[in-house]
Amino acid sequence: MTVQVSEQNNITRVALTGSLDGKTAPQVREEIRPALEKSMQVILDMSGVDYLSSAGLRLLLLAYREFTAKKGKLVLLGVSQDIQAVMSHTGFLNFFKLAATEQEALEAFK
Amino acid sequence: MNRTDMETRIDYYPTHEHDGYRFRRGHTLPFGATIVPNGVNFSVFSSSATSCTLALFRRHEPEPFVEIDFPPEFRIGDVYSMIVFDLDYEELEYGYRFDGPFDPDAGHRFDRTKIVMDPYARVVGGRDVWREQPDWTNLYPHRSRLAFDDFDWEGDRPIETPIQDLVIYEMHVRGFTAQPLARVSAPGTFAAIREKIPYLKEIGVNCIELLPIFEFDEWENSRRHPDTGELLLNYWGYSTLGFFAPKAGYAATGRFGMQVDELKTLIKELHQNGIEVILDVVFNHTAEGDHRGPTISFRGIDNRTYYMLTPGGYYYNFSGCGNTLNCNHPVVRNMVLDCLRYWAAEYHVDGFRFDLASILGRDQNGAPLSNPPLLESLAYDPVLSKCKLIAEAWDAGGMYQVGSFPAYGRWAEWNGKYRDTIRKFIKGDLGLVGEIATRIQGSPDLYYYRGPTASINFITCHDGFTLWDLVSYNGKHNEANGEYNNDGSNDNESWNCGWEGESADPAVHALRMRQVKNALAILLLSRGVPMILMGDEIGRTQYGNNNSYCLDNEISWMDWGLENRNAELLRFTSLMVRFRRAHSTLRKNWFYEHRDRVGSGKPDISFHGTEVWRPDFSPGSRTLAFLLCGKHGEPPHGDIYVAMNTYWDGLPFRLPDAGGGNVWKVAVNTSMPSPQDIYELPDAPRLENQDEVIVGGRSVVVLVSDRA
Numbered sequence: 050m051t052v053q054v055s056e057q058n059n060i061t062r063v064a065l066t067g068s069l070d071g072k073t074a075p076q077v078r079e080e081i082r083p084a085l086e087k088s089m090q091v092i093l094d095m096s097g098v099d100y101l102s103s104a105g106l107r108l109l110l111l112a113y114r115e116f117t118a119k120k121g122k123l124v125l126l127g128v129s130q131d132i133q134a135v136m137s138h139t140g141f142l143n144f145f146k147l148a149a150t151e152q153e154a155l156e157a158f159k
Numbered sequence: 160m161n162r163t164d165m166e167t168r169i170d171y172y173p174t175h176e177h178d179g180y181r182f183r184r185g186h187t188l189p190f191g192a193t194i195v196p197n198g199v200n201f202s203v204f205s206s207s208a209t210s211c212t213l214a215l216f217r218r219h220e221p222e223p224f225v226e227i228d229f230p231p232e233f234r235i236g237d238v239y240s241m242i243v244f245d246l247d248y249e250e251l252e253y254g255y256r257f258d259g260p261f262d263p264d265a266g267h268r269f270d271r272t273k274i275v276m277d278p279y280a281r282v283v284g285g286r287d288v289w290r291e292q293p294d295w296t297n298l299y300p301h302r303s304r305l306a307f308d309d310f311d312w313e314g315d316r317p318i319e320t321p322i323q324d325l326v327i328y329e330m331h332v333r334g335f336t337a338q339p340l341a342r343v344s345a346p347g348t349f350a351a352i353r354e355k356i357p358y359l360k361e362i363g364v365n366c367i368e369l370l371p372i373f374e375f376d377e378w379e380n381s382r383r384h385p386d387t388g389e390l391l392l393n394y395w396g397y398s399t400l401g402f403f404a405p406k407a408g409y410a411a412t413g414r415f416g417m418q419v420d421e422l423k424t425l426i427k428e429l430h431q432n433g434i435e436v437i438l439d440v441v442f443n444h445t446a447e448g449d450h451r452g453p454t455i456s457f458r459g460i461d462n463r464t465y466y467m468l469t470p471g472g473y474y475y476n477f478s479g480c481g482n483t484l485n486c487n488h489p490v491v492r493n494m495v496l497d498c499l500r501y502w503a504a505e506y507h508v509d510g511f512r513f514d515l516a517s518i519l520g521r522d523q524n525g526a527p528l529s530n531p532p533l534l535e536s537l538a539y540d541p542v543l544s545k546c547k548l549i550a551e552a553w554d555a556g557g558m559y560q561v562g563s564f565p566a567y568g569r570w571a572e573w574n575g576k577y578r579d580t581i582r583k584f585i586k587g588d589l590g591l592v593g594e595i596a597t598r599i600q601g602s603p604d605l606y607y608y609r610g611p612t613a614s615i616n617f618i619t620c621h622d623g624f625t626l627w628d629l630v631s632y633n634g635k636h637n638e639a640n641g642e643y644n645n646d647g648s649n650d651n652e653s654w655n656c657g658w659e660g661e662s663a664d665p666a667v668h669a670l671r672m673r674q675v676k677n678a679l680a681i682l683l684l685s686r687g688v689p690m691i692l693m694g695d696e697i698g699r700t701q702y703g704n705n706n707s708y709c710l711d712n713e714i715s716w717m718d719w720g721l722e723n724r725n726a727e728l729l730r731f732t733s734l735m736v737r738f739r740r741a742h743s744t745l746r747k748n749w750f751y752e753h754r755d756r757v758g759s760g761k762p763d764i765s766f767h768g769t770e771v772w773r774p775d776f777s778p779g780s781r782t783l784a785f786l787l788c789g790k791h792g793e794p795p796h797g798d799i800y801v802a803m804n805t806y807w808d809g810l811p812f813r814l815p816d817a818g819g820g821n822v823w824k825v826a827v828n829t830s831m832p833s834p835q836d837i838y839e840l841p842d843a844p845r846l847e848n849q850d851e852v853i854v855g856g857r858s859v860v861v862l863v864s865d866r867a
Contacts, residue, residue: 071249102249103307103417110311138350138411140424144311 066097069105096127185240191279252302266463289408345411363736479555510547538567562605601686636703647706727833830855
């Protein structure tokens with residue numbers, strides 16, 4: 050699992066690549082923490098995530114909740130159809146804001 | 160990792176090591192595997208084992224990656240416990256090896272070569288995807304796994320609908336949406352039921368009762384049909400592997416081990432739509448069969464505790480399935496309690512229906528108990544106190560307790576006598592009018608001291624004919640089960656309306672349609688708690704099969720094509736359910752008193768025949784009418800007059816006066832073609848002749864009094 054953080058126009062972009070599961074979740078949490086702490090607008094690019102486990106979903110939800118609690122806006126970008134289905138079946142989908150395209154993600158911040 | 164816990168607890172550090180795996184003495188309770196800071200607490204009971212070993216697997220690996228013996232000091236009483244640190248919760252599978260005597264005469268069947276499943280496993284791996292071919296060479300096919308128990312319920316809790324207001328819909332998780340015509344994203348799953356909530360609301364049911372969803376092995380006793388080669392499976396699932404684990408194969412996400420979240424999400428959304436969830440639970444036996452069966456869990460952990468054994472160490476078979484769970488043994492009783500509390504508290508389940516519940520009232524030698532401790536414990540349990548408890552009040556060992564099940568003011572029963580009486584009456588049998596009068600009142604002959612809500616009224620259930628087949632077949636046609644039609648009940652009280660099986664004859668079809676409507680009308684007009692079988696609202700057929708336990712195919716599945724083809728039945732059912740909801744006198748939790756309690760000038764119920772005040776209870780009678788005084792309702796409503804005629808010709812029924820300047824309006828007339836068979840109440844037309852109504856042959860008419 051790799052985590053890449055970049056910033057442009059006050060929007061932080063965190064790109065995840067690989068599998069987000071019980072093994073990688075603690076590492077991802079540590080690596081995205083600084084970005085979530087200093088930014089108010091975050092795009093979490095999930096297009097490189099090929100597997101999202103229970104632990105991964107829980108990490109995302111915790112991060113999302115923490116972030117929105119401080120009035121930040123977080124959008125999940127490019128979540129694959131398969132992962133969206135899993136998120137839907139397990140009830141996690143309702144909790145997140147999703148965007149299919151970069152454009153859509155940026156719209157969400159307006 | 161939870162830093163705070165790590166910092167505040169002084170005992171969460173490893174004290175032992177084996178092959179690089181660090182562990183320490185664990186917590187004796189709770190049983191099962193529990194995630195604790197930095198590790199997993201394992202706790203398991205055995206009264207007769209001499210030693211115990213914890214085996215840890217990586218998911219799907221054939222052999223454990225480590226086996227750790229419980230040091231003697233880790234056992235307290237008969238409970239072995241251990242915390243193992245630094246495990247990957249999601250990838251972990253586990254089991255136990257127990258050492259102990261193999262002495263069947265004394266009831267012991269320990270086998271150290273087996274790795275057995277934890278009775279408290281909250282997730283069971285091994286049958287992750289429904290019908291996926293298992294690896295038959297796998298020595299340890301059923302693995303215990305861990306579950307995340309955190310879930311965002313968003314304020315949900317069990318609904319606690321008063322039981323008298325329930326309309327139950329009995330359904331099979333897979334069968335409900337397996338057919339492609341169901342048009343759902345993941346056919347046959349919990350997630351798919353969620354997509355069909357609008358359909359359930361259209362029928363108007365406010366409770367679904369799910370056939371077993373505890374983990375079972377659909378491949379148990381699987382075989383090929385001797386003639387057709389069709390694969391026969393354990394489709395119904397009345398054979399539990401793990402009492403605490405939801406069936407993975409019923410979850411679209413079972414392959415990822417997320418069945419817990421998926422089921423909770425379903426229940427949460429059903430609750431948001433006012434629909435309760437009752438689970439059909441099987442505590443009478445397990446999937447281990449008799450002495451020839453596999454050692455999966457209980458047999459290898461503490462055979463003598465978990466099973467009722469004969470003096471020679473064989474298995475009592477009161478379940479008809481090889482063994483009998485020893486549920487009045489104090490340890491087993493606690494397991495059952497723990498299990499039900501878990502489902503009620505962690506899954507927000509609203510109630511339970513107990514398969515072959517009479518077994519739960521037998522002692523350790525199988526003798527019936529007058530005051531069965533398990534049933535009493537369940538009735539008085541603080542967590543379960545608002546749960547619906549429903550008994551199938553008989554067992555395969557000959558106990559038949561309909562009307563006499565030890566109820567403690569809590570238990571309701573599947574009323575088998577209701578089913579049999581209504582079936583016989585509808586097909587035109589004689590000598591039943593008196594009994595019909597008691598059945599529609601909620602069976603005071605059986606439940607006088609318990610009230611009508613002790614009676615779960617049903618005409619059909621998964622076990623037996625569907626409603627459409629009840630009017631289409633005289634005999635069962637179970638050839639597809641591969642047992643040469645020898646399985647299933649021969650006692651169906653069915654009538655084919657003149658032709659055995661499917662018929663293109665419009666007269667036969669019309670009569671069947673009418674008979675089905677008669678059944679649904681009587682069911683929904685009876686006091687007690689009505690239960691509808693999946694698909695009966697659209698005339699689902701099983702082609703005469705009355706025991707489809709092994710059929711994972713179109714015979715058992717809901718046929719969604721009927722939603723359009725039999726739209727008139729769906730409309731009828733749905734309006735009948737709404738009629739029940741609109742008339743509170745039909746739903747009281749006390750019996751009719753046959754007197755005027757409110758000063759309306761009429762008793763709450765009165766019986767009539769073709770003549771007013773003259774019900775014909777003679778042996779040759781096929782008519783009965785009754786009048787319900789709506790002023791006895793809370794809230795009050797118009798009077799309801801119901802006339803039933805099971806004679807083959809129409810008969811004139813003289814009518815009581817609608818009273819108070821009101822007139823009779825026709826709410827239901829099953830002899831009329833749709834949509835004149837049933838009306839939404841505001842549209843109910845005025846009856847032309849207010850003194851008399853002609854009730855067609857084999858028909859039910861329902862009138863309501865209303866302002867002119």
